[in-house]
Amino acid sequence: MQLTESLNDVNSKTNSNSEQSRFNDNLQSLVAALGGDDNIINITHCMTRLRFKLADESLANKEVLEAIPGVKGVVLAQGQTQIVIGVDVEKWYNALSGVSTTTEEPISEAEKGKLFQNAMRVVAGIFGPVVPAIAGAGMLMGLLSGLIATNVISESSDTVFFFRSISTAVFFFLPMLVSFSAAKVFKVNEYIALAVSSAMLAPKLVDKAAMLKEVGSAPELTVLGVVPIELLNYGGAIVPAILAVWVLSKVTPFVDRFVPSSAKPVFTPLLAFTVTSTIVLSFVAPAGMWLSNGAGWVVSSLLEISPTLTGFVFGITRPITIVFGIHHSMTPISLNNFALYGKDLLMPIMCLGNLAIAGATMAVWYKQRNRVSKEQSSVTVGSGITAILGITEPALFGVLTKYTKALFMASLAAGIVGAISVTIDTHLTSYILSSVFSLPAYLASGTQNFIQAVLGVVGVFALAFTLTMMFVNVDDK
Structure with missing residues (x-):
């Protein structure tokens, strides 16, 4: 990572813009206070915070970080260094987007034992970026309900039909949004992750399930003569989508080992998508639905x-x-x-x-x-x-x-x-x-x-x- 050099280049080009120059100075101070480029393993963000994974958290200087203009707070928790920025967080993140891992992140035995911290880090990494999209769609649904309830607009109008359709579509295709975000957390190809989640939502499989139910048959298929596939509706299902991407993160390096170097660009994606989709739809995704229902039962029981x-x-x-x-x-x-x-x-x-x-x-x-x-x-x-x-x-x-x-x-x-x-x-x-x-x-x-x-x-x-x-x-x- 050569983030400091990049910022210096940008700074040299914008000396005439004092505000931009000060912003770049703040970015450089932030990187330095985090221990420098080489200490930053990964960076993500939610709606108000930059979330850094550092190689050595002891190198982060909390007092210096809190003194940087624009930084509203610093939280050291869940194995992350969280820098509270506020509504300008995306601007800071985009400027720091050159931060990336140069080697695989080493996972110590101590880190492996921090189950709660790791789980919270995964949850924050997955849902933080997704929240604006689902919140926007949810707000549109809420505003429509408010306008209908106050008789400002008719529920049977084309306007309501259109906006309700596009807002509910976001929640139906939520597994795809979640899978794209999860792919960044689990460090796999985002577009193969999208392909796997789209397979879960395949219209042909949904239609096949409906047809089998109509004739009184169980909504199931048998693939390759031995693999049972239970046809479920995964629209809006988030746990199966997360599990699917996790499986993809394990399948991809496994199949990659058996593919010759010259064939990797074609056959690694082919095998990763096909094997993962089959595994996921055969038992991982149904298990995810079971877990979702179990979690819902726990909350409803409470x-x-x-x-x-x-x-x-x-x-x-x-x-x-x-x-x-x-x-x-x-x-x-x-x-x-x-x-x-x-x-x-x-x-x-x-x-x-x-x-x-x-x-x-x-x-x-x-x-x-x-x-x-x-x-x-x-x-x-x-x-x-x-x-x-x-x-x-x-x-x-x-x-x-x-x-x-x-x-x-x-x-x-x-x-x-x-x-x-x-x-x-x-x-x-x-x-x-x-x-x-x-x-x-x-x-x-x-x-x-x-x-x-x-x-x-x-x-x-x-x-x-x-x-x-x-x-x-x-x-x-």
Whole structure:
């Protein structure tokens, strides 16, 4: 990797542009504070963070990183160095896109034993890049529901048919989005991964299953005379897609060993696709559906045992999971709930958590407004407003991690209102961003559901604000 040299070249060409020059200087400082080019093994990003895998994490200088303009926080967790940037994260990522592995990443015995950390890193790596796409489609579905419920537009109109069709298509083909993202995590060819996931969604196989059911036969095929293929509908199925790419990452190097060098460009992709697709559709993908159904059963069982306690636990832990960068672990749970039950009770808690963070941040601003500089006060109130809009990292790392009692008050408020939200069945029917702008999506399940959602976000903001005002002293960080 010669990232530093690349940035120097860019910098030399843009001396006339002082803003671009300063940005490149910040990038160079970031790379240096991470231990240099050779210490960076891999880089990914989610909606607000750069996520680095470093060869030697001890070389990362957290204090220097936090002092770089544009960096809002640094989190060392789950075997990653996470740099909180905010809404400009894609700009930073694109500028750093020259970072890539020059050798295979060594996996130590200690790392192999970190099951939870590795699992969270995989989840974040897969779902972080996918979230904007599914959130955009989900928001479109939510807005359509809101317009229909308020009689602004007719449900039978061509306009609704068109926009509903393109938005639901995103969720049907979600396995392809997930497989492309997973291919980067498992380090296999993204387009072969897409080919495997498209095989799972093959229209001919879906039609064949429907035809067999119509005549009373089991939806199964026998390939090569011995391999049973159960014909299932994998539209929207994310666990089978992830498992498929993992299998591809094992099959590809295996078959590659048996192919002569001159034939590799043709026969390695042929064998990797054919063997993987057969293995996946014969038993891996059905097993993935079984796991998905099992996970859904666990969540539904928890909700049946005690919806109030379930809502409280998910709510009180929401701000903390964001701090440590493991909040994407909720995404597959919610997507699975949508696929199995057509609704999800847990995603509204994400929005409640964000508004709780906003409420606590605004309370800190109110307390400190006459005690700190105008610039610092502006940063605090700006972070609170940004949290209302769905981006909480500036508030968390710029304000609440400095006032840990305020962070606890935000968590407590999210837990209390989250418990109420689940108890009264406030839910969503599609994946959306956790923002006040997403509230119209709740109209998809009726006016009562929408009113509950509005009262929830207002209530959690007010409760977090009040608790912080009562129990937090801004002089005690």
